[in-house]
Amino acid sequence: MKKLMTILLTLTFAAFTAACSSTATSRSTGQTFDDATLTSKVKTEIAQNQGVGKAAAINVDTYRGVVSLAGFVDNRDQAAAAVKSARSVEGVKDVKNNLQIKPSK
DSSP, X not given: OHHHHHHHHHHHHHHHHHHTSOBTTBOXXXXXXXXXXXXXXXXXXXXXXXXXXXXXXXXXXXXTTEEEEEEEESSXXXXXXXXXXXXXXXTOOEEEEEEEEOOXX
């Protein structure tokens, strides 16, 4: 009976461990948390960068350390400042720039 309990506990532990690990197309719980932390840090860095401008509407998303910037900025300088800010955050592996320049009126 004791041996059966040990086997069951071992199998249960293995199942929980496997459920929290990542696969080629998904993230582990730890990776998801790390990505959320990076997203917050990048958003803060961009908000504090005066070169980006307050009128910029930038969405930040992170997947496995790769940050994607999307949205609209007034000019190329603001886009470059946002990308530079994102790259300056420790832990960012790469930055995908999907920012678009607002059309002039």
